[in-house]
Amino acid sequence: MKGVSRMTQQEASGTMYTPGRKPQDVLRHSFFLCGERDRIKQVFAKGNQQLGNMSGKPKLTYFEGRGRMESIRWLLAAAGVEFEETFLKTREQYLKLIKDGYLLFDQVPLVEMDGLKLVQTKAILNYIAGKYNLHGKNLKERAHIDMYVEGTMDLMGMILVYSFSPPEQKEKQLASVLEKATTRYFPVYEKALKQPGQEFLVGNRLSWADVQLLEAILMVEELKSDVLAPFPQLQAFKARVSNLPTIKKFLQPGSQRKPPPDDAYVATVHEVFASK
Missing domain, CATH: 1.20.1050.10 (Glutathione S-transferase Yfyf (Class Pi); Chain A, domain 2)
Structure with a gap:
């Protein structure tokens, strides 16, 4: 553009020597800018990671069975939303969730979506229904x-x-x-x-x-x-x-719909909650 000089790469990086400027000052300024660039990269990387978590698939944490999570699976499936699952199999998993502050009232189900850690079945269902116009x-x-x-x-x-x-x-x-x-x-x-x-x-x-x-x-x-x-x-x-497409898909074999509870499922629930 006429009247505007182009900045050289040295000028942009702050490493260009200018009369009266000591070489050590140039080096210090260069190190400062490099440090700032690294910090900016870290900030953007962290922000992108958070955005990725917020825009990724919902993560459901519960037992590998129906229980109080099944209606949540149904509603997400009906809305056409893919989700990931982590299954509780040991009491240690459950206690770690409590220790790490994931369970507001020390109870599952837990659904992580949109940057939230959602607990309490009806609250989760309300959120999903509202979000997906149901x-x-x-x-x-x-x-x-x-x-x-x-x-x-x-x-x-x-x-x-x-x-x-x-x-x-x-x-x-x-x-x-x-x-x-x-x-x-x-x-x-x-x-x-x-x-x-x-x-x-x-x-x-x-x-x-x-x-x-x-x-x-x-x-x-x-x-x-x-x-x-x-x-x-x-x-x-x-x-x-x-026969609605999303629900029909959820009802097919191999979907994330869970079978009726059997003795093994009941035993796992009792073991995790130490209720027997």
């Missing part, structure tokens, strides 16, 4: 979604208790789960889906409530395969939502 368009829709979600959480909570019950109590627990599923919970969702053109529970688009209802339906069907026989709307809902 929590309604307004406050009223969110209220209805939350009510439906609480219902399925209650139902799945009973199944979780059933899985950890002593053998002599399982028959009674199973009867209770099926009775409440068919008389208290499923009729509510059946009625909601009877409205003309109502393909989803709230707002006629997929929400967290739909994802969790499908999860609950499949869990109850594992206990009694024909449980949906009296509920034609739920049968249609199950077929419809199961």
Whole structure:
């Protein structure tokens, strides 16, 4: 550019000798600039690492089984979000998480995403649903979604208790789960889906409530395969939502969906928590 001189490489680095300037001063200035450049590189490297962590896949830490993490896996999968998992297998792993300050209330599940260490199942689900537009368009829709979600959480909570019950109590627990599923919970969702053109529970688009209802339906069907026989709307809902691309993928063999808990899973949970 006319009127503007180009700076030489020596001038830019501060190493060019100028009259009246002592050579040792030039060297000191050069070392200073080199040190500053190194510090700047370190700052940028650290910043890029943090940005990489924030923009990378969510990291889930829990047991290698369903438990309270499974609904989180479902919701991320429904949103089309890939995630990584670390499985708790020893008590030492669990205690280290507590010692390192990862678990706010000394409890799992733990989800690391967007630079956050998220704990408490409902808080995690709320965050994911909000982030990926699965929590309604307004406050009223969110209220209805939350009510439906609480219902399925209650139902799945009973199944979780059933899985950890002593053998002599399982028959009674199973009867209770099926009775409440068919008389208290499923009729509510059946009625909601009877409205003309109502393909989803709230707002006629997929929400967290739909994802969790499908999860609950499949869990109850594992206990009694024909449980949906009296509920034609739920049968249609199950077929419809199961075929949504992201959910269909999650339901395929080899996905990160976990199987029903077995004795080995139950034993691992007891060992990690030292509850037996």
